[in-house]
Amino acid sequence: MATAIAFDHVRKAYADGTVAVGDLSLEVREHELLALVGPSGCGKSTTLRMANRLVEPTSGRILLDGEDVTDVDAVALRRRIGYVIQNVGLFPHRTVEQNVGTVPRLLGWDRNRTRARTRELLELVGLAPDRYARRYPHELSGGERQRVGVARALATDPPVLLMDEPFGAVDPVGRRRLQTEFRRIKDELGTTVMLVTHDVDEAVRLADRVAVLSRGGHLEQLSDPVRLLAAPASPAVADLVGTGAAVRLLALGRVEPRDLQPAGGAGPVSANGRARSAVLRVGDPLDAAFAALAAEPTGRVPVHEGDRVVGELDAPGVLAALHRLVDGAQDAVPSRAAGQPEPSAGARG
Numbered sequence: 001m002a003t004a005i006a007f008d009h010v011r012k013a014y015a016d017g018t019v020a021v022g023d024l025s026l027e028v029r030e031h032e033l034l035a036l037v038g039p040s041g042c043g044k045s046t047t048l049r050m051a052n053r054l055v056e057p058t059s060g061r062i063l064l065d066g067e068d069v070t071d072v073d074a075v076a077l078r079r080r081i082g083y084v085i086q087n088v089g090l091f092p093h094r095t096v097e098q099n100v101g102t103v104p105r106l107l108g109w110d111r112n113r114t115r116a117r118t119r120e121l122l123e124l125v126g127l128a129p130d131r132y133a134r135r136y137p138h139e140l141s142g143g144e145r146q147r148v149g150v151a152r153a154l155a156t157d158p159p160v161l162l163m164d165e166p167f168g169a170v171d172p173v174g175r176r177r178l179q180t181e182f183r184r185i186k187d188e189l190g191t192t193v194m195l196v197t198h199d200v201d202e203a204v205r206l207a208d209r210v211a212v213l214s215r216g217g218h219l220e221q222l223s224d225p226v227r228l229l230a231a232p233a234s235p236a237v238a239d240l241v242g243t244g245a246a247v248r249l250l251a252l253g254r255v256e257p258r259d260l261q262p263a264g265g266a267g268p269v270s271a272n273g274r275a276r277s278a279v280l281r282v283g284d285p286l287d288a289a290f291a292a293l294a295a296e297p298t299g300r301v302p303v304h305e306g307d308r309v310v311g312e313l314d315a316p317g318v319l320a321a322l323h324r325l326v327d328g329a330q331d332a333v334p335s336r337a338a339g340q341p342e343p344s345a346g347a348r349g
């Protein structure tokens with residue numbers, strides 16, 4: 001797979017001597033969503049901001065599509081790379097439409113083209129243009145502002161999008177919805193995304209691969225979310241994924257027909273005579289399946305596909321699905337940047 005952004009032995013020491021990033025080598029593949037996670041101050045934002053030259057590296061190279069970013073004019077570079085930050089940074093005295101149209105205007109698009117693109121993007125992020133285009137940022141909720149920020153960053157369909165805690169200001173429910181919608185939009189557009197977050201849940205739910213950094217921008221592990229949760233490569237990663245790792249893994253697995261028992265014809269009434277309330281569908285996440293099983297005294301929950309009941313799920317079925325998920329990730333060739341040591345399997349907890 002082609003590489004979109006390559007960090008090659010990158011170092012950043014700030015003027016006061018703080019080494020934010022010591023020696024980082026990392027490749028972001030074309031079309032993937034790579035999440036950077038790690039404790040506060042470990043160098044995530046610095047790493048991200050070096051990609052669009054808001055921060056200049058002290059040494060090392062950053063290649064965008066094979067081209068050294070320091071050879072590209074910084075302003076031209078930022079027009080090629082979308083950038084979304086936590087508090088969005090919308091222009092307060094410009095309407096939503098004007099905010100989203102900022103970069104197209106700078107690029108000299110005519111008024112009609114800019115307007116058409118702006119409206120299309122507002123639709124895409126779930127803000128009806130007729131309702132929202134003329135509002136000012138102070139007339140929006142935090143989540144709506146965040147959506148405008150995403151629309152603005154995508155206005156010129158940049159191949160690469162850098163996001164720094166983009167959903168941070170949104171409440172947990174709105175945040176989950178925004179994450180799901182963002183993932184859908186990203187898949188539709190094929191954008192390469194580098195996302196900084198301190199939220200491991202957000203990282204494993206959204207990302208194709210997760211890079212865990214520790215102090216000084218040290219790369220502790222680079223792997224797909226399942227492998228990260230099932231086989232933390234170091235104590236620092238284990239610490240970060242914490243005791244909730246198994247539960248987070250459940251959220252990544254899906255109910256599949258092969259894990260089901262034949263439907264026993266138990267009907268709508270369970271063993272103790274109460275009506276069954278739980279119904280699962282093929283493709284439901286395993287955490288929802290587990291919750292449904294826990295609430296069902298018979299230990300079996302019917303699973304639907306379309307209008308049909310295709311079987312019943314029990315606890316061994318959930319475990320089988322979970323084991324397959326983890327084993328599949330272990331077998332996969334570990335994805336890692338050139339020059340990075342393979343995560344040690346021995347650290348598996």
Ligand SMILES: Nc1ncnc2c1ncn2[C@@H]1O[C@H](COP(=O)(O)OP(=O)(O)OP(=O)(O)O)[C@@H](O)[C@H]1O
Binds near residue numbers: 041
């Ligand atoms: N302009 C600056 N001058 C000096 N030191 C800086 C500057 N910007 C960041 N740092 C330091 O560099 C280190 C890495 O900061 P950075 O913002 O990259 O971390 P982060 O992982 O994004 O943190 P957080 O999760 O808290 O946002 C920190 O020790 C920080 O204090």
